[in-house]
Amino acid sequence: MAKNTAEMYEPMAKLSLDSETRAWADDIIARLEGEFEKMEKVDTDGVEPLVTVLDLKNVLREDVSSQLVSRDTLLENAPEEYDGYFQVPKTID
Amino acid sequence: MKFMMQSCLMVKDTVCDGGSKILEGFKSPLSATAYEKCVAAGMEFLGLVTPFEFGIDSLFCDCPDKDGTIDAILEGKCDFVLCNDVYGKMSRMAAVNGLVYLAGAYGTVSRFGIMQTVSSMDRVGVLCKKAEDGIKVLETISGKDEKDGSMLDTEKYDYSAKCDKVKAVKADEVEMKYFDLLPAVFYTLASAELCNNTNRYDGVKFGYRAPDVTDLNDLYLRSRTEGLGKDVQIASMVGCMVLAKENYEKWYFKAMQLRRMIRDYYWALLTDADVLVLDAKCDCGDKFRQLALYALAPLCGFASAAATLDGKPVELVCKPGKENIMFSMITEG
């Protein structure tokens, strides 16, 4: 099995760790892999995964539209704004 | 009562950066339900306290004994601070410093307006000096909110009733089943959720954007790397790893299964006993196990409290519905 390293996952998370943090992350990953082995040994056959903490069902809202904030409020935090849009460097398709 | 909030809880038209550079100057468009409830109850809001990043820093390193949140109470700046505590760090620091930290069971206090970190473990709690104050505040902020989809139906909680008979058990008196597995389960779930929830911090819509970016990828990489703290970065690596196609089944799915087994076991244990007493300052030296101990309560949706019992800092855990019993233990010292 290929050993997991932080470097493998940095592009996925859009992060570029500095060498110190990367070494730290690798150390943690190595230790966790050891922990995970214990986890894998437990027989969980047929156990329903616990996704939601509470056993609730069908929490739905009615289809009513409302405006929570104005566009000005929304764009107030934009690092770069242009004519009501959020601006980013040109995306290449 | 006068209160402050960690800045990972939001107040409308106020800069709330959650203690993170990535949210530099972020003016919140909304207020946390817990905040609104306190204000509506006539409590006076004094301002924000800067927590560790999003309230979850020190996930992977030694947790210090105190931070600005603890200082706010120790220095008498206010009567209580509203916090988000994912894995018991606030709780532990409170106990060590002789303070009280109370958190209702998952689903009793609305998470609306707190910066989501680990969605299935995020819980608003109250840090204060006197247990009576904390209980009153917890009552005030608890209750169903339509803006949080995972809440119990109860509209109003009453934590005032006292109980004389408390069946408390200490961790070393019962079988702490799955104890060795807790760290792995906790880190798997918490890292994945934290990684996912912090995807939103990308320098596009709000908050910090790295200067002079050359292209879109550069914008993402540099804004996030410069803006997010080391713990979030490491958690993101672990999160990506456990969710990656080749690992999902054996790690993430498995951890969700184990979580159910853990919950069911401790649910049964705390049906029999009322309160589980955990040593808040165990010096077992094993960081993973220590952290997992704190993680236990939120991991399984129990209510928890931090206090000092017999001069020793402890954490208490109980099932939803038994809060009165647990709180009685603290108020009686």
Added chain:
Amino acid sequence: MKEYEIVMGLEVHVELATNSKLFCSCSAKFGADANEHVCPACAGMPGMLPIANKRAVELGIAASIVTNSEITPVISFDKKNYFYPDLSCGYQITQLYAPICRNGRVEIETSKGKKDITLKQIHIEEDAGKLVHSHGVSLVDYNRCSVPLVEIVSNPDFRSAEEVLAYLEKLRALLSFAGVSDCKMQEGSMRCDVNLSVREKGTTAFGVRTEMKNMNSFSAIERAIEYEAQRHIDALETGCEELVQETRRWDDNAGKSFSMRNKENATDYRYFPDCDIMPIVVTDEWIEKVRATLPESAHDKYARMTGELSISEVDAKIITKSKRLCDIFDALMAHGLPVKDVVTWIVTELLSLDIGENKSYDDIEIDCDKLASLISMTNKKVINRTVAKKILALVYTDNVDPETYVKENNLGMVSDTGAIEAIIAQLIAENPNSVKEYKEGNAKVFTFFVGKTMKQTAGKADPTVVREILARMLDEA
């Protein structure tokens, strides 16, 4: 050259006709200014939690019903992670593990007869925002971000562009009649990705598959399929290009597909269940309730038209092909107009309107009250048909009110028989030769007189009345 077979599977995205978004209460209406329908939640800001829209789930159930799918008893939502500016949260909420339904079936009809297209699944998910490229930068509009949609995933059952188009037409009819979506391709509420591979006829193994996106009309889909299939065949025949499994963007202007190297390819989306959204139990009672409230299907409408309303099969087929035309039909019928007139006006007049390129009859926006008043004025002989046609075009383009317009422009039909008689008398006097020809049995001359009379009345006379008077007066002359 060997004989090849095209194998295609379709992913059709259809935005659901809800008032609000899938997980927040922002308006889902099309056409607002940039970022007007956006709140902190769909702008990716922290602090808000997703609460699922009940109507969106019900429209998902409706989509499952009309595609004969097996509805999942307990559905749930998952998070799909990737970074792109049109995705505000850095993840999309979708359904991977328990989608709304599986194993559906849609019957299509082509020149080769009837065929069943089988569906793998339909899932409900959030739409992404829109990117606009301008002055060297990209601009993001989150109005569509988190608008609910269903993605309908077919099995690789398609063998020709004709089958693909027949399927899309059928889906559009099924979904628009059921009120699931307005299915407007040019507004992006219906979109289609084509997974295409090519193999030698008679073989069973699949070839290398490419996925094509960004086709904005049925004709673009047809062109894209033709191009891409040929590209695959050329690659296999000549080896000039190596086929790789990838996502490609269709450029309709260039008539070519291009590899999307940056965005879509080789991504691990790291799907996992969303712990903030409680599972949704879809009970049989709920399904039956949705079924009971489904609007009349195209099939049932056709049966009603050809049955109790005695409309010809040809006309009924034309009208029931479009949800919009059916809506107009029902609206006009509700005005109490005769069936025959309603059908004629839709099939001959409305369908000869110039509605512009790249538009279908599903896009006709016309005020049915005004249309009804126009038809009724024609029936009451207030105006004649030629005038009515001209006004129809104006109702469509400028939303003019027919009654006001007729009055203001003095277009009312000349019904004063005295005036018509006077005109005809003068014409007879001015054209003695033509009268003579008529008397000798030249029928064409009659038409000549009708034309002259209509011209004199500026087209406002009732041709029937003109004919009557003319016949009488010519005989008397």
